[in-house]
Amino acid sequence: MRPSPRLVAALAALPLALVACGGGGGGSSTPAAPPSIADASADNRPVKGGGTLNVALNADPDALDPSTATTLVGREVFANMCEKLYDIDATATLIPQLASALPEVSGDGKEVTIKLREGVKFNDGTAFDAEAVKKSLDRHRTWEKSARQADLAAVSKVTVVDPSTVRLTLTQAFTPLTAQLADRAGMIMSPKALDANEDNFGASPVCVGPFTFVSRTSGSQIVLERSADYYDAAKVKLDQLVYKIIVDPNVRAANLKSGDVQVADQLATTTVKGVQADPNLTVVAGGGLGYYGITINIANAEGSTEQPGAVSTALGKSPQLREAFELALDRDLINKTVYNGLYEPDCFPAPLDSPFRAKDLQCPKRDVAKAKQLVQASGVPTPIPVTLTSPNDATNVRLAQVIQQMTKEAGFNVSVQTAEFVSTLEQGKSGKFDALLNGWSGRVDLDGNLTNLVTSRGSNNYSGMSDPGIDDPIKQAAAESDPAKRAELYAAAMKKAAELRGVVYLYHSKYYLGMSKTVAGVQYFQDGLPRFVTAGIAA
Structure with missing residues (x-):
């Protein structure tokens, strides 16, 4: 189904302040993606010894404790010290x-x-x-x-x-x-370090790594310096890594262009084109293992690791209404409107090229007429209220408003509630939300995109889904060594999860890393974690 003119007009009328400068908007053709990750990993130019590399992160990580951490930005820091x-x-x-x-x-x-x-x-x-x-x-x-x-x-x-x-x-x-x-x-x-500070290890973490933790200023920066004890110290050229927390995507891109930072993670897709156009900068792509979507609280009454319980919202109580909510969404239009066509629309947590993804997994197209029928059949008075919690960065707010406009046509009244990224995770864990914009950075083995995320009482199962039709095949697949059998079992689990719709998946994220052309030796792989062990200023 083609999007209605009324919807397109509504999306176009969203505040321009939410659209970061430098992007192209939602055109009919998909923009060409920046260079592949191989371009970054193949950068073998010699680098000078010494110096500080300033790296912009798009959010402040949670505690830098490998046992408790749950954020992608935390994994970016860990990649260079743990x-x-x-x-x-x-x-x-x-x-x-x-x-x-x-x-x-x-x-x-x-x-x-x-x-x-x-x-x-x-x-x-x-x-x-x-x-x-x-x-x-x-x-x-x-x-x-x-x-x-x-x-x-x-x-x-x-x-x-x-x-x-x-x-x-x-x-x-x-x-x-x-x-x-x-x-x-x-x-x-x-x-x-564990013996000295067991419960608060994250305040001063000590691991094996090319860089060692020095300091952290909450909401501002994290400082690492070259480790004197690293087993492969000859590879490490930089004296210091400084991670600067720059949430606003426009400011992050501007700091890269000005030279205040030499690397910027997770460029907003609306800023990619402008960074590419700068002769002093380059953009490389990574990621694709993870996903982003709308988590709906269907049974997280007391916390994600507690026994599932009843929730009070109409959307949480009714699979019919959740189906209607999904049918009101146009994933392709979301990709074009919010992300300049640079992501991969999908309705499952398995990457499109995963060897564990069955070929018969298909996504529903937007169908407002059917969505309206389901809403009417539910007997719930319209408009049906839904509170959508969103991280407070401009891109997520833009996504939330697009969802708001799309679902309005089917009879939903979505109100957007914003919070800092880490606060949204806390709400997700505690079950104090109705619907939540939330993603997962992805793992090489598909088990890492499912176990703990959709299985009963998993710490990241914010929706509270709990069903043997999900749990059992995932458990069986983990014990199976045959990739074809694993794919079959995962498909069964994902189809069941798709019926429950505790998570309405929207797309697979690609990560766009902006860098000064003077920076060499950065390794950027499919997990989207910039590795600076061999990085430095090009000689």
Whole structure:
């Protein structure tokens, strides 16, 4: 169905202040994407030693504690100061990082042996060894405040075999384990720092990494400096990394153009064209593993990790109304209107090119007539009130207003409530919301886009979805090694989740990294995390 002239006019009339300068608006043709991530990863120009690199982040991270952190911007900082047992490379292939080899898995899949790098030190000079790995993994999986519990739920015991070997005993085979250990669940923290400041580790984090934490000014900046104890110190050229928190996308782009920062993360799609046009700057693309959408509170009455309960909103109580709400949305028009066509519209959490994505997953087109029928059949008086909570940056507010206009045609009265990004996450966890704009940065293994996000009582399952038709196939897929069988199981779970509509997925995000052309050696992979271990000013 083509969008109505009335809707197009309403979208065009949204305040221009919400559209960051430098973009093209929602034209009929999709703009060409900036250069691929290979262009960034293939930048092997020699770099000078020393200097400070100023990097603009689009939001203030939550606590810099690998056990509790939940934000993408936090992962960007971690990527340069907290190494993991495993990582990914430019082809999104899992590789050893603090481990010395890929895991050895027993025939039944229930014992996983990990060999560790030797001669490694944490950034406080403490020796990195199997005891330190056990301490961190046990904290991730058992600490009551940990957001990693679901990531490592299959691990029942961590055993020190010798100083350079740990063995993980699993309750069942868990194929995604290596991928989980390539993210925060695999970050190893200094045992000395944990002993000194267990509950407040994030205030002064100490890990293994090319850079070490120096200071943080909330809402302003995070300072890292080159580590004297890093095992591969010869690679590291920069003296200092300074992350500057610049939420406004126009200001972030302006700071890049002025040279106040040399790198800017997650450029708003409305500013990409203007940055590309600057002869002193370049733009590279990464990401695509994650998604963004509307989380609807259908059963999160007491908190995401608590037992699901009844909610009072009409949208939360009625699957029919949630279907009507989705049918009122035009994902392609949202992409063009809000994002200049630079994202990938979709209605599932599996990336479009994921090997675990079944080919029969199809998205509904906008159908206002059917949406109206469903609203009328529900018997709920119109207009149906919906409070949509949005992060307070200009792009999210623009998206919220587009959703407001689209769903109005079907009989919904959406009011937009804005809050700082971290505050929206707190509302999501506590269940204190009606509908919420929220995304996930994505993982290489599809399990990381589902477990803990749509399974019962997952810490990031803000909607409160709880259904055996979702939980069981996801659990079975995690124990399955055949990719085709895993894809089939994930498809079943995603189809069931699509019926419940606790999350109405809108698109897969692409991340656009702006950089001064004087900066070289940045690694930018499919996870969208800029790595500065080899970065510096081009010689």
